[in-house]
Amino acid sequence: MNTPAIKELLYKMADDLLIIGHRHSEWTGLGPILEEDISFSSMAQDKIGQSQALFQLLHQLGEPDADTNAFTRNANQFYNAQFAELPNEEYDFSTVRHFLYDHADQLRFEMLAHSSYEPLAKLARKVKGELKYHVFHANTWMVKLAQGTEESKARMQTALSNAWNYALGMFEESKFEKELIAAKIFEGEAALKTKWIQAITPFIEKAGLKLPPEKEWNPVYGGRKNFHTEHLDPLVKEMGEVFRVEPASQW
């Protein structure tokens, strides 16, 4: 078993989920309507739960326990894509990010359901229902907001265009890419990206939105190698604030 390669895969997935889960939780109490507030918050909790499950797999491979790992690292020790850490801005950007991220997340877990690394395959099968709901939710909001008023359509298009290169950054390749594919642990970022574009395209079209032209695609890489925007540091400090007061306390 190629432990360093598996660890890197688990870290980037866990950190994506933890950081985007935290960002989504920032909407709690501020959502557009009560029902959506509850739904979005509930999905944020799902994300944190999924990241916790991945941190537990890391713990089994000799890494620190989930809470310590999540709450005591500094921003420059995180492996999430920069896409996940960008501020929520308004509901247009949050919805677009939710849509682009959750499609990728669902496909990644689908691929991993057949992974030769059985603990991860088992987890992938377990979270299938949650991910399906998250994608339903994202598709519905994406299409509804894009087909609302002139203003909402324009805002969704702007948000999609702004998000796009960051979203492509989710598929930054690992130095273990070939090993992961050869060992049938994970089919690889390039395969995932192809499936992702196929999956999101019908909904983008249904919404009446347009992806930026391919020649303008310029993925924002760096997150997987611990390079982050200035937005991650305050997020990480806030997220770990309570834990760091008394790390030994039991919750």
Add this chain to the structure above:
Amino acid sequence: MIKSLDPRITRAEIELNNSIAPLEENDQWETYEVFHQKKRGDQHMHVGIVHAANPDMALLFAKEQYGRRGQSVNIWVVKTREVYTTDYEDSDIFDTVPEKMFREAGGYKVMEKINKYKKEHKI
């Protein structure tokens, strides 16, 4: 300025002008009645209401408000305005004269006959 029992609102120094804008179409979405089914084959039971912009969204919210404890296998939503109802002032139509025992299953004394039959046929 608005003076409120809630000091946060008073501190916000909100100008009070007399025209309170009426709700616009998208300020308040219509409601859907939610029915959930606990297991396949069971009847759907009414569990509550959600606000939503369209039926798809109503299903999303219904799942989250009423189905997230893992007790549902299926959910229906129906626009509240599509539901027909009796009037409460007519609720006396549900009253019935209690003496009509022949309408109730308990009004028929058959246990003696059943026991006799069982005895004869040694069931």
